[in-house]
Amino acid sequence: MNRRGFLAGVGAAATATLSGCAVLQTDAQGDVQMRATSFDPAKYTVEVGDEVMWYNPSTRSHTVTAYENAIPDGAEYFASGGYDSEEAAREAWSDGGFGGAVTSGESYSHTFEVAGTYNYVCIPHEQGGMVGRVVVEE
Known part of the structure; x- marks a missing residue:
């Protein structure tokens, strides 16, 4: 094997290794990951x-949009983008x-x-079943 071939092989292996590390680091961020067509995990439990x-x-771009009629009474509505209603977020x-x-x-x-x-949804991927749930316990 010549030097150029050896270096090309080492470089490709290093790039593959580092790109794998970058993906692992990226995936470690956040509590819920937005995958191509799902939330991971689909159900997440937290405390008040x-x-x-x-x-x-x-x-892909995603949204986090609460189903307005599927959150507890008295709870603050939430949607990425800061919208105050499901209708406003969808529009x-x-x-x-x-x-x-x-x-x-x-x-x-x-x-x-x-x-x-x-209960919440990703608006552009709702038809594909991209829905999630947060359960909040005392």
Whole structure:
């Protein structure tokens, strides 16, 4: 083997190793990962007062949008983009502006102050079943 061939092989192996490390480091961020068409984990349990961070390591843009009729009474509504209703979040996404998008490498966080079950969705991937649930315990 000549020197150039050897160095090319070592370089390719190092690149593959480092890119694998980068993926592992990226995946370690956040409580819930936004995969191509799913939240991972789909159900996440926390205590009152805890903050949940959704992190997007995928190449697709996602949203975190609470189903307005599927959160506890008295709970604060949440949606990436800061919308105060499900209707506003859906309109912002569908009007072509991609409102509320959490793009690759970005995150969204929300603090849960009321116990109960919170169901949420990724608007652009809802048809594919990208839904999740946060259970908040006392």
